[in-house]
Amino acid sequence: MSGVIYDPFEGLVKMLLSLILVVFVLFLSFKFRLQLEREIVTATFRSIVQLMAVVMVIAAVFRSENLPLVLLVLAVMVVIAAETSAKRVEGINKPFIVTFSAIAAGSGIALLFLVLLGVIPIKPEFLITVGSMTIGGCMIICSLAMNRFSAEIKAHHNEIETALCLGATQEEAIRPFLGESVKAALIPSIDRLKTLGIVVLPGTMAGMIIGGVDPIWAAEYQLVIVFLLLGSGCITALIATTLTQKYLNITDEI
Amino acid sequence: MKHIKYSDLLIVRNLTVNSDGVNILDGVSFSLSKGECLCLTGPSGAGKTVLLKCLNRLIKPSAGEILLDGHDTGKMNPVEVRKQICLVGQLPVLFAGTVKDNLAYPFTFRANQNLPVPDYATLMENVGLSPEYLTKNASKLSGGERQKVATARALGLKPAILLFDEPTAALDEASKLVIDDQIRKLNRDYGMTIIVVTHDMEEARRLSRRILRIKEGHLEEI
Ligand SMILES: Nc1ncnc2c1ncn2[C@@H]1O[C@H](COP(=O)(O)OP(=O)(O)OP(=O)(O)O)[C@@H](O)[C@H]1O
Numbered sequence: 001m002s003g004v005i006y007d008p009f010e011g012l013v014k015m016l017l018s019l020i021l022v023v024f025v026l027f028l029s030f031k032f033r034l035q036l037e038r039e040i041v042t043a044t045f046r047s048i049v050q051l052m053a054v055v056m057v058i059a060a061v062f063r064s065e066n067l068p069l070v071l072l073v074l075a076v077m078v079v080i081a082a083e084t085s086a087k088r089v090e091g092i093n094k095p096f097i098v099t100f101s102a103i104a105a106g107s108g109i110a111l112l113f114l115v116l117l118g119v120i121p122i123k124p125e126f127l128i129t130v131g132s133m134t135i136g137g138c139m140i141i142c143s144l145a146m147n148r149f150s151a152e153i154k155a156h157h158n159e160i161e162t163a164l165c166l167g168a169t170q171e172e173a174i175r176p177f178l179g180e181s182v183k184a185a186l187i188p189s190i191d192r193l194k195t196l197g198i199v200v201l202p203g204t205m206a207g208m209i210i211g212g213v214d215p216i217w218a219a220e221y222q223l224v225i226v227f228l229l230l231g232s233g234c235i236t237a238l239i240a241t242t243l244t245q246k247y248l249n250i251t252d253e254i
Numbered sequence: 255m256k257h258i259k260y261s262d263l264l265i266v267r268n269l270t271v272n273s274d275g276v277n278i279l280d281g282v283s284f285s286l287s288k289g290e291c292l293c294l295t296g297p298s299g300a301g302k303t304v305l306l307k308c309l310n311r312l313i314k315p316s317a318g319e320i321l322l323d324g325h326d327t328g329k330m331n332p333v334e335v336r337k338q339i340c341l342v343g344q345l346p347v348l349f350a351g352t353v354k355d356n357l358a359y360p361f362t363f364r365a366n367q368n369l370p371v372p373d374y375a376t377l378m379e380n381v382g383l384s385p386e387y388l389t390k391n392a393s394k395l396s397g398g399e400r401q402k403v404a405t406a407r408a409l410g411l412k413p414a415i416l417l418f419d420e421p422t423a424a425l426d427e428a429s430k431l432v433i434d435d436q437i438r439k440l441n442r443d444y445g446m447t448i449i450v451v452t453h454d455m456e457e458a459r460r461l462s463r464r465i466l467r468i469k470e471g472h473l474e475e476i
Pocket residue numbers: 253254273278296297298299300301302303304305
């Protein structure tokens with residue numbers, strides 16, 4: 001990729017210059033008493049430190065060309081994504097097991113599929129960037145699906161209890177609400193497909209174009225990414241809701 | 255150990271339900287003979303609904319045992335218990351579709367697959383509704399009609415015991431009498447074993463000679 005030549009000093013200065021926008025937000029927050037100053041300052045610092053730290057680790061992994069190390073990085077990402085998603089769900093016995101299995105399986109299966117087809121090369125820079133996007137997408141879909149699922153179960157408690165009274169197993173009683181939750185979780189991904197490139201120039205493509213790649217290639221790669229996100233997300237939502245069904249205990253609630 | 259009477263279909267011994275350190279039910283014992291209709295009363299929050307839900311295993315008791323025909327229901331598959339001891343809830347839930355869809359719904363569950371599918375017109379007759387109701391939309395029924403359809407749906411499973419949780423609480427006096435009549439008929443003419451929870455002492459006396467009251471977690475005969 002050969003776009004603009006990178007000069008480390010210039011890069012830092014440019015990043016700091018863009019911080020002026022954040023200072024502007026701080027000023028507005030102060031002026032209109034939004035009381036967001038503290039939060040914005042912490043969040044900004046956090047984003048800088050976090051991203052720089054991560055990029056150093058990742059750069060080291062890129063250089064090492066060490067596949068097990070790459071997989072380890074991806075595994076850590078899955079664990080963090082699963083923990084984040086697990087905090088969002090209520091009323092389940094072992095939320096982490098559910099979110100971890102769902103995110104790991106969703107991103108793992110979809111990624112492996114494309115790797116085996118040769119669409120994604122087995123190279124650290126591809127596996128880590130594409131992998132992290134997939135895992136992040138799965139995390140969001142996992143939270144959406146499980147949130148919706150437990151909301152549905154709460155809202156339909158009477159129907160579920162009635163079905164149980166008529167001889168349904170817990171799974172049979174809850175099943176009608178599973179599809180609804182998977183659907184709700186996938187809607188943002190489907191909407192993204194519909195508006196791809198029109199509402200926003202997607203991140204991967206924007207990045208590749210800035211990097212000097214042929215825009216057609218960038219667009220093709222972007223399509224690979226969104227299909228990957230949809231496929232992995234669907235697997236994640238299905239596994240998350242199915243496992244939720246297992247780990248939920250609605251009858252012995254006292 | 256107490257000798258089990260042959261006619262005791264249901265025996266409840268020392269049933270205790272504890273929630274957050276409070277005993278909602280505190281050593282409840284009673285028995286129910288086959289073909290009996292028993293009324294259960296008590297103040298709001300006394301644990302009547304909780305007791306019914308223990309009987310059909312929607313709630314797992316903290317202690318005590320429930321014997322159905324001599325079998326400990328705590329050791330049975332909850333789905334089997336619920337098929338034998340069928341609860342018709344306080345505000346019966348009907349599912350989207352026609353009345354007939356509702357009667358057929360339980361037979362989509364795996365556990366009911368080996369049961370013979372009943373004649374729906376007969377079921378309607380059992381609860382005093384004309385077969386024309388079968389094609390009506392369930393969401394358009396009155397409170398009393400819903401109660402009857404829910405009862406018919408439960409009857410289709412041929413349970414050993416029917417539990418009614420305040421079947422007439424939401425109804426006016428006239429509909430109350432109709433439902434009570436129906437419950438009596440199920441008991442007398444069809445030999446159903448029944449437990450009815452009600453706040454209404456008059457209704458309780460209409461339905462049963464034996465009335466139990468729950469108070470502070472305990473049962474007393476009145
Ligand atoms: N699922 C539950 N978890 C914890 N506590 C419960 C649960 N269900 C009921 N309780 C508590 O148990 C007590 C008895 O409730 P229950 O519904 O059995 O009362 P009830 O006798 O049926 O009253 P009502 O006549 O108003 O229907 C109440 O204090 C209630 O808050």
